[in-house]
Amino acid sequence: MATTDRSPDNLPEGDALAAKAIGPASAGVKNLPRRAIGIDVGGTGIKGGIVDLPTGELVGDRYRIPTPKPATPEAVAEVIDTILHELLHRKGAPSPDDLAVGVLVPGIVIDNVVLSAANVDDSWLECDAGQLLAELPGQIYTMNDADGAGLAEARYGAGVGRTGTVMTITLGTGIGAAMVHDGVLVPNAEFGHLEFEGEIAEKVASASARERADMPWDEYGRTVGRYLKHLERIFPPSMFIIGGGISKRSEDFLPYVEGLRAEVVTAQLQNNAGIVGAALYAAEQTALTDG
The missing domain is CATH 3.30.420.40 (ATPase, nucleotide binding domain)
Incomplete structure:
Protein backbone atom coordinates (compact mmCIF):
# COMPACT_ATOMS: atom_id res chain seq x y z
CA MET A 1 0.00 0.00 0.00
CA ALA A 2 1.39 3.41 -0.94
CA THR A 3 2.13 5.78 1.90
CA THR A 4 -0.08 8.86 2.00
CA ASP A 5 1.56 12.23 2.66
CA ARG A 6 -0.41 13.47 5.69
CA SER A 7 1.65 16.60 6.39
CA PRO A 8 -0.54 19.71 6.90
CA ASP A 9 0.63 21.28 3.62
CA ASN A 10 -0.70 18.31 1.63
CA LEU A 11 -4.05 17.76 3.33
CA PRO A 12 -7.46 18.99 2.18
CA GLU A 13 -8.38 22.27 3.86
CA GLY A 14 -10.56 20.77 6.62
CA ASP A 15 -8.06 18.03 7.44
CA ALA A 16 -5.19 20.52 7.46
CA LEU A 17 -6.93 22.49 10.21
CA ALA A 18 -7.40 19.27 12.19
CA ALA A 19 -3.72 18.38 11.86
CA LYS A 20 -2.69 21.81 13.08
CA ALA A 21 -4.87 21.36 16.17
CA ILE A 22 -2.19 19.03 17.50
CA GLY A 23 -3.30 16.33 19.88
CA PRO A 24 -1.13 14.24 22.23
CA ALA A 25 1.00 13.17 19.26
CA SER A 26 0.41 14.07 15.62
CA ALA A 27 2.00 13.52 12.24
CA GLY A 28 1.63 17.29 11.72
CA VAL A 29 4.47 18.09 14.16
CA LYS A 30 7.56 19.23 12.31
CA ALA A 149 2.99 0.65 20.66
CA GLY A 150 -0.08 1.86 18.78
CA LEU A 151 1.52 5.16 17.81
CA ALA A 152 4.59 3.36 16.46
CA GLU A 153 2.50 0.91 14.43
CA ALA A 154 0.41 3.73 12.95
CA ARG A 155 3.45 5.78 11.90
CA TYR A 156 6.04 3.15 11.02
CA GLY A 157 4.36 -0.26 10.99
CA ALA A 158 1.18 -1.94 9.82
CA GLY A 159 -0.89 1.27 9.89
CA VAL A 160 1.31 3.42 7.64
CA GLY A 161 -0.72 5.24 5.02
CA ARG A 162 -4.09 4.45 6.61
CA THR A 163 -6.54 7.26 7.19
CA GLY A 164 -9.40 7.17 9.65
CA THR A 165 -9.13 5.28 12.93
CA VAL A 166 -6.45 2.63 13.38
CA MET A 167 -6.80 0.59 16.57
CA THR A 168 -3.90 -1.43 17.96
CA ILE A 169 -4.82 -4.21 20.39
CA THR A 170 -2.00 -5.79 22.41
CA LEU A 171 -2.73 -9.24 23.80
CA GLY A 172 -0.60 -10.20 26.78
CA THR A 173 -1.07 -10.44 30.54
CA GLY A 174 -3.94 -8.05 29.97
CA ILE A 175 -5.28 -6.28 26.89
CA GLY A 176 -3.90 -2.93 25.84
CA ALA A 177 -5.51 -0.67 23.26
CA ALA A 178 -4.48 2.41 21.32
CA MET A 179 -6.44 4.56 18.87
CA VAL A 180 -4.81 6.77 16.26
CA HIS A 181 -7.08 8.88 14.05
CA ASP A 182 -5.53 10.45 10.95
CA GLY A 183 -2.13 10.39 12.62
CA VAL A 184 -3.28 11.82 15.97
CA LEU A 185 -3.18 9.64 19.08
CA VAL A 186 -6.34 9.48 21.20
CA PRO A 187 -4.75 8.42 24.51
CA ASN A 188 -5.68 6.07 27.34
CA ALA A 189 -8.23 3.84 25.60
CA GLU A 190 -8.61 1.17 28.27
CA PHE A 191 -10.66 -1.20 26.12
CA GLY A 192 -9.23 -4.23 27.90
CA HIS A 193 -11.38 -3.25 30.88
CA LEU A 194 -14.69 -3.15 29.01
CA GLU A 195 -17.32 -5.68 30.00
CA PHE A 196 -17.33 -8.53 27.50
CA GLU A 197 -19.47 -11.65 27.73
CA GLY A 198 -20.17 -11.02 31.41
CA GLU A 199 -16.51 -10.51 32.37
CA ILE A 200 -13.77 -7.91 32.14
CA ALA A 201 -12.49 -8.35 28.58
CA GLU A 202 -8.88 -9.12 29.46
CA LYS A 203 -10.00 -11.97 31.71
CA VAL A 204 -11.56 -13.63 28.66
CA ALA A 205 -9.56 -12.62 25.58
CA SER A 206 -5.99 -11.85 26.72
CA ALA A 207 -3.07 -14.16 25.96
CA SER A 208 -2.85 -15.07 29.66
CA ALA A 209 -6.57 -15.98 29.65
CA ARG A 210 -5.91 -18.43 26.80
CA GLU A 211 -3.07 -20.01 28.78
CA ARG A 212 -5.09 -20.27 31.99
CA ALA A 213 -7.96 -21.97 30.18
CA ASP A 214 -5.63 -24.11 28.03
CA MET A 215 -7.75 -22.84 25.14
CA PRO A 216 -7.14 -24.33 21.66
CA TRP A 217 -5.92 -21.81 19.11
CA ASP A 218 -9.04 -21.99 16.95
CA GLU A 219 -11.27 -21.33 19.95
CA TYR A 220 -9.03 -18.47 21.02
CA GLY A 221 -9.22 -16.93 17.55
CA ARG A 222 -13.02 -17.01 17.64
CA THR A 223 -12.96 -15.45 21.13
CA VAL A 224 -10.70 -12.63 19.91
CA GLY A 225 -12.99 -12.20 16.91
CA ARG A 226 -16.05 -11.75 19.14
CA TYR A 227 -14.13 -9.26 21.25
CA LEU A 228 -13.11 -7.24 18.18
CA LYS A 229 -16.73 -7.24 16.98
CA HIS A 230 -17.70 -5.88 20.38
CA LEU A 231 -15.17 -3.05 19.95
CA GLU A 232 -16.30 -2.46 16.38
CA ARG A 233 -19.85 -1.79 17.57
CA ILE A 234 -18.55 0.90 19.97
CA PHE A 235 -15.55 2.50 18.22
CA PRO A 236 -15.48 1.22 14.63
CA PRO A 237 -11.95 1.49 13.19
CA SER A 238 -10.78 1.01 9.62
CA MET A 239 -8.08 -1.39 10.84
CA PHE A 240 -7.27 -3.54 13.85
CA ILE A 241 -3.56 -4.19 14.43
CA ILE A 242 -2.94 -7.18 16.71
CA GLY A 243 0.19 -6.86 18.81
CA GLY A 244 1.68 -8.22 22.01
CA GLY A 245 3.96 -11.22 22.37
CA ILE A 246 1.28 -13.59 21.09
CA SER A 247 1.29 -11.82 17.72
CA LYS A 248 4.34 -13.96 16.86
CA ARG A 249 1.83 -16.82 16.60
CA SER A 250 -0.85 -14.88 14.76
CA GLU A 251 -1.07 -17.56 12.07
CA ASP A 252 -2.42 -19.92 14.75
CA PHE A 253 -5.45 -17.81 15.68
CA LEU A 254 -6.04 -14.86 13.33
CA PRO A 255 -7.45 -17.10 10.54
CA TYR A 256 -10.36 -17.76 12.93
CA VAL A 257 -11.09 -14.05 13.37
CA GLU A 258 -13.89 -13.54 10.86
CA GLY A 259 -16.89 -11.38 10.01
CA LEU A 260 -15.41 -7.95 10.79
CA ARG A 261 -15.82 -4.87 8.65
CA ALA A 262 -12.36 -3.61 9.62
CA GLU A 263 -9.19 -5.17 8.26
CA VAL A 264 -7.31 -7.25 10.86
CA VAL A 265 -3.51 -7.45 10.53
CA THR A 266 -0.51 -8.44 12.64
CA ALA A 267 1.73 -5.79 14.21
CA GLN A 268 5.03 -5.34 12.39
CA LEU A 269 7.31 -3.75 15.01
CA GLN A 270 6.55 -6.33 17.71
CA ASN A 271 8.93 -6.00 20.70
Whole structure:
Protein backbone atom coordinates (compact mmCIF):
# COMPACT_ATOMS: atom_id res chain seq x y z
CA MET A 1 0.00 0.00 0.00
CA ALA A 2 1.39 3.41 -0.94
CA THR A 3 2.13 5.78 1.90
CA THR A 4 -0.08 8.86 2.00
CA ASP A 5 1.56 12.23 2.66
CA ARG A 6 -0.41 13.47 5.69
CA SER A 7 1.65 16.60 6.39
CA PRO A 8 -0.54 19.71 6.90
CA ASP A 9 0.63 21.28 3.62
CA ASN A 10 -0.70 18.31 1.63
CA LEU A 11 -4.05 17.76 3.33
CA PRO A 12 -7.46 18.99 2.18
CA GLU A 13 -8.38 22.27 3.86
CA GLY A 14 -10.56 20.77 6.62
CA ASP A 15 -8.06 18.03 7.44
CA ALA A 16 -5.19 20.52 7.46
CA LEU A 17 -6.93 22.49 10.21
CA ALA A 18 -7.40 19.27 12.19
CA ALA A 19 -3.72 18.38 11.86
CA LYS A 20 -2.69 21.81 13.08
CA ALA A 21 -4.87 21.36 16.17
CA ILE A 22 -2.19 19.03 17.50
CA GLY A 23 -3.30 16.33 19.88
CA PRO A 24 -1.13 14.24 22.23
CA ALA A 25 1.00 13.17 19.26
CA SER A 26 0.41 14.07 15.62
CA ALA A 27 2.00 13.52 12.24
CA GLY A 28 1.63 17.29 11.72
CA VAL A 29 4.47 18.09 14.16
CA LYS A 30 7.56 19.23 12.31
CA ASN A 31 11.22 19.93 13.07
CA LEU A 32 11.83 16.78 15.08
CA PRO A 33 15.37 15.82 16.10
CA ARG A 34 17.05 13.00 14.18
CA ARG A 35 17.08 10.69 17.19
CA ALA A 36 15.40 10.23 20.56
CA ILE A 37 15.32 7.60 23.31
CA GLY A 38 12.41 5.36 24.24
CA ILE A 39 12.07 3.28 27.41
CA ASP A 40 9.36 0.67 27.91
CA VAL A 41 8.49 -0.38 31.49
CA GLY A 42 7.07 -3.91 31.45
CA GLY A 43 6.09 -6.45 34.07
CA THR A 44 9.16 -8.63 33.57
CA GLY A 45 11.66 -6.30 31.94
CA ILE A 46 12.45 -2.62 31.34
CA LYS A 47 14.01 -2.01 27.94
CA GLY A 48 15.26 1.04 26.13
CA GLY A 49 16.78 2.03 22.83
CA ILE A 50 17.92 4.88 20.62
CA VAL A 51 15.43 5.51 17.81
CA ASP A 52 16.14 7.01 14.41
CA LEU A 53 12.96 9.05 13.99
CA PRO A 54 12.83 9.38 10.17
CA THR A 55 12.83 5.58 9.81
CA GLY A 56 11.49 4.34 13.16
CA GLU A 57 14.42 1.94 13.45
CA LEU A 58 16.59 1.31 16.49
CA VAL A 59 20.20 2.50 16.43
CA GLY A 60 22.07 -0.46 17.91
CA ASP A 61 20.59 -3.09 20.21
CA ARG A 62 17.97 -2.67 22.88
CA TYR A 63 19.22 -2.55 26.46
CA ARG A 64 17.10 -4.54 28.92
CA ILE A 65 17.15 -4.94 32.71
CA PRO A 66 14.72 -7.19 34.64
CA THR A 67 11.91 -5.28 36.34
CA PRO A 68 12.63 -4.95 40.07
CA LYS A 69 10.44 -6.75 42.61
CA PRO A 70 8.49 -4.99 43.95
CA ALA A 71 8.26 -2.59 41.01
CA THR A 72 7.76 0.57 43.04
CA PRO A 73 8.15 3.93 41.29
CA GLU A 74 11.46 4.57 43.04
CA ALA A 75 12.89 1.17 42.11
CA VAL A 76 11.78 1.53 38.50
CA ALA A 77 13.26 5.06 38.33
CA GLU A 78 16.67 3.67 39.31
CA VAL A 79 16.52 1.14 36.47
CA ILE A 80 15.46 3.83 33.99
CA ASP A 81 18.44 5.93 35.14
CA THR A 82 20.78 2.99 34.50
CA ILE A 83 19.34 2.32 31.04
CA LEU A 84 19.49 5.99 30.07
CA HIS A 85 23.11 6.25 31.24
CA GLU A 86 24.04 3.23 29.10
CA LEU A 87 22.30 4.52 25.98
CA LEU A 88 23.72 8.03 26.22
CA HIS A 89 27.24 6.64 26.19
CA ARG A 90 26.70 4.74 22.96
CA LYS A 91 27.84 5.85 19.54
CA GLY A 92 25.02 7.63 17.77
CA ALA A 93 23.23 8.72 20.94
CA PRO A 94 21.35 12.04 20.87
CA SER A 95 23.15 15.04 22.30
CA PRO A 96 22.24 15.74 25.95
CA ASP A 97 21.46 19.30 24.83
CA ASP A 98 18.84 18.03 22.37
CA LEU A 99 17.53 15.01 24.21
CA ALA A 100 13.94 13.79 24.28
CA VAL A 101 13.15 10.69 26.34
CA GLY A 102 9.82 8.87 26.27
CA VAL A 103 8.89 6.44 29.05
CA LEU A 104 6.00 3.99 28.78
CA VAL A 105 4.07 3.07 31.92
CA PRO A 106 1.47 0.25 32.18
CA GLY A 107 -1.41 2.46 33.30
CA ILE A 108 -3.52 5.48 32.42
CA VAL A 109 -1.23 8.53 32.19
CA ILE A 110 -2.52 12.10 32.07
CA ASP A 111 -0.06 15.00 32.28
CA ASN A 112 2.60 12.53 33.48
CA VAL A 113 0.43 11.41 36.42
CA VAL A 114 -0.36 7.67 36.61
CA LEU A 115 -4.06 7.15 37.32
CA SER A 116 -4.47 3.36 37.19
CA ALA A 117 -2.51 0.32 38.32
CA ALA A 118 -4.34 -2.75 37.03
CA ASN A 119 -1.16 -4.70 36.22
CA VAL A 120 1.47 -2.76 38.15
CA ASP A 121 2.36 -2.08 41.80
CA ASP A 122 -0.36 -0.09 43.58
CA SER A 123 2.21 2.48 44.69
CA TRP A 124 2.07 3.90 41.15
CA LEU A 125 -1.42 5.26 41.73
CA GLU A 126 -1.35 9.08 41.63
CA CYS A 127 2.43 8.99 41.07
CA ASP A 128 3.69 12.07 39.23
CA ALA A 129 6.14 10.37 36.89
CA GLY A 130 7.37 13.74 35.68
CA GLN A 131 8.57 14.61 39.17
CA LEU A 132 9.84 11.08 39.74
CA LEU A 133 12.15 11.31 36.73
CA ALA A 134 12.86 15.05 36.86
CA GLU A 135 16.54 14.66 37.80
CA LEU A 136 17.33 12.54 34.74
CA PRO A 137 18.86 14.18 31.66
CA GLY A 138 16.75 15.42 28.79
CA GLN A 139 13.09 16.34 28.45
CA ILE A 140 11.12 13.34 29.70
CA TYR A 141 7.53 12.51 28.82
CA THR A 142 5.50 9.53 29.96
CA MET A 143 2.57 7.78 28.33
CA ASN A 144 0.50 4.60 28.49
CA ASP A 145 2.38 1.55 27.20
CA ALA A 146 -0.24 0.45 24.66
CA ASP A 147 -0.42 4.02 23.34
CA GLY A 148 3.29 3.89 22.59
CA ALA A 149 2.99 0.65 20.66
CA GLY A 150 -0.08 1.86 18.78
CA LEU A 151 1.52 5.16 17.81
CA ALA A 152 4.59 3.36 16.46
CA GLU A 153 2.50 0.91 14.43
CA ALA A 154 0.41 3.73 12.95
CA ARG A 155 3.45 5.78 11.90
CA TYR A 156 6.04 3.15 11.02
CA GLY A 157 4.36 -0.26 10.99
CA ALA A 158 1.18 -1.94 9.82
CA GLY A 159 -0.89 1.27 9.89
CA VAL A 160 1.31 3.42 7.64
CA GLY A 161 -0.72 5.24 5.02
CA ARG A 162 -4.09 4.45 6.61
CA THR A 163 -6.54 7.26 7.19
CA GLY A 164 -9.40 7.17 9.65
CA THR A 165 -9.13 5.28 12.93
CA VAL A 166 -6.45 2.63 13.38
CA MET A 167 -6.80 0.59 16.57
CA THR A 168 -3.90 -1.43 17.96
CA ILE A 169 -4.82 -4.21 20.39
CA THR A 170 -2.00 -5.79 22.41
CA LEU A 171 -2.73 -9.24 23.80
CA GLY A 172 -0.60 -10.20 26.78
CA THR A 173 -1.07 -10.44 30.54
CA GLY A 174 -3.94 -8.05 29.97
CA ILE A 175 -5.28 -6.28 26.89
CA GLY A 176 -3.90 -2.93 25.84
CA ALA A 177 -5.51 -0.67 23.26
CA ALA A 178 -4.48 2.41 21.32
CA MET A 179 -6.44 4.56 18.87
CA VAL A 180 -4.81 6.77 16.26
CA HIS A 181 -7.08 8.88 14.05
CA ASP A 182 -5.53 10.45 10.95
CA GLY A 183 -2.13 10.39 12.62
CA VAL A 184 -3.28 11.82 15.97
CA LEU A 185 -3.18 9.64 19.08
CA VAL A 186 -6.34 9.48 21.20
CA PRO A 187 -4.75 8.42 24.51
CA ASN A 188 -5.68 6.07 27.34
CA ALA A 189 -8.23 3.84 25.60
CA GLU A 190 -8.61 1.17 28.27
CA PHE A 191 -10.66 -1.20 26.12
CA GLY A 192 -9.23 -4.23 27.90
CA HIS A 193 -11.38 -3.25 30.88
CA LEU A 194 -14.69 -3.15 29.01
CA GLU A 195 -17.32 -5.68 30.00
CA PHE A 196 -17.33 -8.53 27.50
CA GLU A 197 -19.47 -11.65 27.73
CA GLY A 198 -20.17 -11.02 31.41
CA GLU A 199 -16.51 -10.51 32.37
CA ILE A 200 -13.77 -7.91 32.14
CA ALA A 201 -12.49 -8.35 28.58
CA GLU A 202 -8.88 -9.12 29.46
CA LYS A 203 -10.00 -11.97 31.71
CA VAL A 204 -11.56 -13.63 28.66
CA ALA A 205 -9.56 -12.62 25.58
CA SER A 206 -5.99 -11.85 26.72
CA ALA A 207 -3.07 -14.16 25.96
CA SER A 208 -2.85 -15.07 29.66
CA ALA A 209 -6.57 -15.98 29.65
CA ARG A 210 -5.91 -18.43 26.80
CA GLU A 211 -3.07 -20.01 28.78
CA ARG A 212 -5.09 -20.27 31.99
CA ALA A 213 -7.96 -21.97 30.18
CA ASP A 214 -5.63 -24.11 28.03
CA MET A 215 -7.75 -22.84 25.14
CA PRO A 216 -7.14 -24.33 21.66
CA TRP A 217 -5.92 -21.81 19.11
CA ASP A 218 -9.04 -21.99 16.95
CA GLU A 219 -11.27 -21.33 19.95
CA TYR A 220 -9.03 -18.47 21.02
CA GLY A 221 -9.22 -16.93 17.55
CA ARG A 222 -13.02 -17.01 17.64
CA THR A 223 -12.96 -15.45 21.13
CA VAL A 224 -10.70 -12.63 19.91
CA GLY A 225 -12.99 -12.20 16.91
CA ARG A 226 -16.05 -11.75 19.14
CA TYR A 227 -14.13 -9.26 21.25
CA LEU A 228 -13.11 -7.24 18.18
CA LYS A 229 -16.73 -7.24 16.98
CA HIS A 230 -17.70 -5.88 20.38
CA LEU A 231 -15.17 -3.05 19.95
CA GLU A 232 -16.30 -2.46 16.38
CA ARG A 233 -19.85 -1.79 17.57
CA ILE A 234 -18.55 0.90 19.97
CA PHE A 235 -15.55 2.50 18.22
CA PRO A 236 -15.48 1.22 14.63
CA PRO A 237 -11.95 1.49 13.19
CA SER A 238 -10.78 1.01 9.62
CA MET A 239 -8.08 -1.39 10.84
CA PHE A 240 -7.27 -3.54 13.85
CA ILE A 241 -3.56 -4.19 14.43
CA ILE A 242 -2.94 -7.18 16.71
CA GLY A 243 0.19 -6.86 18.81
CA GLY A 244 1.68 -8.22 22.01
CA GLY A 245 3.96 -11.22 22.37
CA ILE A 246 1.28 -13.59 21.09
CA SER A 247 1.29 -11.82 17.72
CA LYS A 248 4.34 -13.96 16.86
CA ARG A 249 1.83 -16.82 16.60
CA SER A 250 -0.85 -14.88 14.76
CA GLU A 251 -1.07 -17.56 12.07
CA ASP A 252 -2.42 -19.92 14.75
CA PHE A 253 -5.45 -17.81 15.68
CA LEU A 254 -6.04 -14.86 13.33
CA PRO A 255 -7.45 -17.10 10.54
CA TYR A 256 -10.36 -17.76 12.93
CA VAL A 257 -11.09 -14.05 13.37
CA GLU A 258 -13.89 -13.54 10.86
CA GLY A 259 -16.89 -11.38 10.01
CA LEU A 260 -15.41 -7.95 10.79
CA ARG A 261 -15.82 -4.87 8.65
CA ALA A 262 -12.36 -3.61 9.62
CA GLU A 263 -9.19 -5.17 8.26
CA VAL A 264 -7.31 -7.25 10.86
CA VAL A 265 -3.51 -7.45 10.53
CA THR A 266 -0.51 -8.44 12.64
CA ALA A 267 1.73 -5.79 14.21
CA GLN A 268 5.03 -5.34 12.39
CA LEU A 269 7.31 -3.75 15.01
CA GLN A 270 6.55 -6.33 17.71
CA ASN A 271 8.93 -6.00 20.70
CA ASN A 272 10.39 -2.70 19.51
CA ALA A 273 7.04 -0.93 19.07
CA GLY A 274 6.89 0.52 22.58
CA ILE A 275 10.42 1.90 22.46
CA VAL A 276 9.83 3.48 19.05
CA GLY A 277 6.48 5.00 20.02
CA ALA A 278 7.83 6.38 23.30
CA ALA A 279 10.74 8.07 21.54
CA LEU A 280 8.50 9.56 18.86
CA TYR A 281 6.00 10.86 21.41
CA ALA A 282 8.74 12.50 23.49
CA ALA A 283 10.29 14.13 20.43
CA GLU A 284 6.94 15.54 19.32
CA GLN A 285 6.09 16.85 22.78
CA THR A 286 9.52 18.47 23.01
CA ALA A 287 9.02 20.11 19.60
CA LEU A 288 5.61 21.43 20.66
CA THR A 289 6.98 22.77 23.95
CA ASP A 290 9.99 24.42 22.33
CA GLY A 291 7.93 25.71 19.42
